[in-house]
Amino acid sequence: MxxxxxxxxxxxxxxxxxxxxxxxxxxxxxxxxxxxxxxxxxxxxxxxxxxxxxxxxxxxxxxxxxxxxxxxxxxxxxxxxxxxxxxxxxxxxxxxxxxxxxxxxxxxxxxxxxxxxxxxxxxxxxxxxxxxxxxxxxxxxxxxxxxxxxxWMADGVTTKALTMARDKLTGLYIAPKPDAGKHPAVLLLGGSEGGVPATLSAVQLASHGYPVLALAYFHAPGVPDELRNIPIEYLASGARWLARQPGVDPGRVVVIGTSYGTEAALLVADHFPELIHGTVLFAPGATATSSYPRPDGYAWTYQGKPVEFVPIPVDGVNGPVLAVAGSDDLLWESRLSAQRIMRELDDAHLRDPHEAVVVQGAGHVVGGAPYLPLGTAEIHPLTGERMELGGTRAADESALLQGWTKTLALLAGL
Incomplete structure (x- = not known):
C-alpha cells in the first residue's frame, strides 16, 4: 500500500x-x-x-x-x-x-x-x-x-528443541536475551491437542524476560501418542531441567496449564512444591479425568499408580495461584472448577494469594496473549471433530486480556 x-x-x-x-x-x-x-x-x-x-x-x-x-x-x-x-x-x-x-x-x-x-x-x-x-x-x-x-519475539530471544534421546524430555526451551540476573521461569503445559504447547504465548513470555519450557507430554516424538498414564514425575523432571538453566531462579518456577494441562499443573504443583512456586490455570479442571481421546483409562500416574478420578488435592501447592475461566465454557465446567480450587485453597489455610477470574460470556478460549483473532470452535487436531468451545470472541478477548495481565503481574511479583 x-x-x-x-x-x-x-x-x-x-x-x-x-x-x-x-x-x-x-x-x-x-x-x-x-x-x-x-x-x-x-x-x-x-x-x-x-x-x-x-x-x-x-x-x-x-x-x-x-x-x-x-x-x-x-x-x-x-x-x-x-x-x-x-x-x-x-x-x-x-x-x-x-x-x-x-x-x-x-x-x-x-x-x-x-x-x-x-x-x-x-x-x-x-x-x-x-x-x-x-x-x-x-x-x-x-x-x-x-x-x-x-x-511476537523480542530481540535476543532464542529457542532450543529438547529431545527424549538427548534431554529425556520433549519440548521447546525459549530463553530471553541473556543478562546477569536470575529470573522467574515458566513450565508451560498444553491441553488435549498434545504436542509442544502454545509457542506464540511462550515466545511472548520470553520476550518479557521469562525463560519458558514448553513441555510436550503426549502426541509428540518420545512421549505417548495418547493422553494415557502420563507420569507426574515426567512433569517434575521438566521443572528440574528448567531450574538448572542459566538465567533461571530455581526458587521462582511457575507452572502454567491450559485445559487438560491444568490437571497436570495442579498435580505437579501439589506433589512437588519444592519445584513449583506458582500456578496459573486457564479453563481449569479440578478433578483428574480419564485418558484421551479414548476415555477408557487413566490420564495420569504417580509413583507408578493411576491417579484416580477424584478432586486433585491442593494442600501441598506452594506460591500464588491464578485460575481463569469463562462462564459459557462448553467443553467442561471450568467456572465451577476454578471456584472449587479457590475454596479448597481457602480450606487448606494457604497464605499465598489465590484468585479465580470468571469472565461472563467467555468460553474455553481464555489462555494466552490478547489481540489475536481466535475462533469459538475448533477442528480438533487429534480426532478431526468439530468442538464448540463456547463464548463470544469479544468475551474471550476480555478473558485473554485479564488473564495475560494477571499472569505477567504474578510473575513480576515473585
Missing part, C-alpha cells in the same frame, strides 16, 4: 510513531507505536474527519498461509473531527464495544468458517511478525492509511 503524505502533516508525523494520509484533505491515522510487541496495546486515532460525520476504520493482515484477514468498523467523528479508538464506540462493524484494540482481534479470514480459524502470523527470519494495514474510508474511498508491525 502506497501512502501519500500531505506537507501540512509532516511536522505532526515526526512526533508520532506512525502517521499517514491519503488524498482527502487533512485526514490522517496516527499511532503511538508503529512497531511493538504483539501483546502491547497501541493507541490509534484518526484526525481531520468532518466533525460529526461517519467514517470507516479498517484493518487487514496476511497470515502464514497467505490468507488475508479483514476487519472494519464505523464511527462518528467528534466535534474536533477526531476518532480516538480508545474511547469511540463503533455503530457497526466487526466489533461492537469501546475497545482500542478491537480491530486487532476482530479480523475475519477472507474465506471459510471464521469460528474454527486462528490467525497465525507469518515468519520473517524465523520469527513471527504481523504487518497490519490500518486504513480510513469515507464515501467508499480510502483516504488515509498506515502500517503497524506486531512482533
Amino acid at each position: 502506497v501512502n501519500r503524505s500531505i506537507p501540512l502533516l509532516i511536522g505532526a508525523c515526526l512526533l508520532l510513531a506512525g502517521c499517514s494520509s491519503g488524498g482527502s484533505g487533512h485526514v490522517a491515522v496516527t499511532v503511538d507505536r508503529a512497531d511493538a510487541l504483539a501483546d502491547q496495546a497501541v493507541h490509534l486515532k484518526v484526525t481531520g474527519v468532518p466533525a460529526g460525520k461517519p467514517v470507516q476504520i479498517g484493518a487487514e493482515a496476511v497470515d502464514r498461509k497467505g490468507k488475508k484477514w479483514h476487519g472494519e468498523a464505523t464511527f462518528t467523528a467528534d466535534g474536533r473531527g477526531t476518532v480516538d479508538l480508545d474511547h469511540a464506540k463503533p455503530s457497526g462493524g466487526s466489533y461492537q464495544a469501546v475497545d482500542g484494540m478491537g480491530l486487532f482481534w476482530s479480523l475475519d479470514p477472507e474465506d471459510g468458517d471464521p469460528d474454527v480459524q486462528v490467525f497465525v502470523p507469518p515468519l520473517e527470519n524465523g520469527r513471527p511478525v504481523e504487518h497490519l494495514d490500518v486504513f480510513v474510508t469515507r464515501k467508499g474511498k480510502r483516504v488515509a492509511a498506515t502500517t503497524l508491525t506486531r512482533r
